[in-house]
Amino acid sequence: MKIAVFGGAGYIGSALVPVLVDHGYDVTVFDLLWFGNKLPSEVNVVKIDLFDLNQEDLEGFDQCIFLAGISNDPVAEFDPVRNFIYNASLPSYLAYIAKKAGVTRYIYASTCSVYGYTTNELYDEESKISCDYPYGVSKLQGEKGVMHLQDENFSVICLRKGTVSGYSPRMRFDLIVNTMTLHAMTKGKITINNPSLWRPIVSIEDVVSAYLRCIQATDNINGVFNIAQ
Numbered sequence: 001m002k003i004a005v006f007g008g009a010g011y012i013g014s015a016l017v018p019v020l021v022d023h024g025y026d027v028t029v030f031d032l033l034w035f036g037n038k039l040p041s042e043v044n045v046v047k048i049d050l051f052d053l054n055q056e057d058l059e060g061f062d063q064c065i066f067l068a069g070i071s072n073d074p075v076a077e078f079d080p081v082r083n084f085i086y087n088a089s090l091p092s093y094l095a096y097i098a099k100k101a102g103v104t105r106y107i108y109a110s111t112c113s114v115y116g117y118t119t120n121e122l123y124d125e126e127s128k129i130s131c132d133y134p135y136g137v138s139k140l141q142g143e144k145g146v147m148h149l150q151d152e153n154f155s156v157i158c159l160r161k162g163t164v165s166g167y168s169p170r171m172r173f174d175l176i177v178n179t180m181t182l183h184a185m186t187k188g189k190i191t192i193n194n195p196s197l198w199r200p201i202v203s204i205e206d207v208v209s210a211y212l213r214c215i216q217a218t219d220n221i222n223g224v225f226n227i228a229q
């Protein structure tokens with residue numbers, strides 16, 4: 001099976017892609033490589049602005065995974081325009097050309113941030129969407145754009161992940177558990193600014209497993225799924 005991974009040289013992709021290769025998948029990563037390339041040398045990596053991809057580039061692929069885009073609230077609020085372009089327009093465009101190219105499944109990296117701030121409630125996929133911040137709103141628009149294209153020949157799965165934690169070759173220390181671990185190791189203490197806040201967390205190992213299960217799922221599996229602990 002041939003798999004295209006958009007944004008596959010980032011934090012999650014650098015952990016996921018080697019696992020896909022180990023499972024025998026033929027993987028090509030399309031990435032602008034803003035943060036370098038920590039992938040194994042045998043992985044086919046194409047340095048490209050994802051908006052420059054066209055239908056012909058995706059012909060022959062069986063599945064696509066979208067891991068690209070703006071990755072958190074602070075960056076999204078720093079540049080809301082690019083946030084909406086890369087989190088809403090880009091995944092929809094790539095899903096559109098993937099479908100035209102004959103790809104049979106598209107997996108979109110969404111986020112639990114679409115639910116906004118909640119109080120003493122456990123949320124499932126049917127719970128109310130209340131986010132009014134650029135990052136969550138744009139990711140929800142991305143979901144709606146790719147899910148709109150789903151049909152009997154084009155499976156679409158959106159994974160609403162909690163805040164990811166754990167080691168990746170392309171490490172991120174701006175994520176809460178990773179930040180706490182860094183401070184514990186370098187400063188000998190962890191600072192809690194607001195102990196009343198709660199957020200869903202998920203290990204990167206479980207995230208990798210979730211994407212692998214999406215790839216292996218039967219063609220009739222579609223929809224939005226929460227991935228959190």
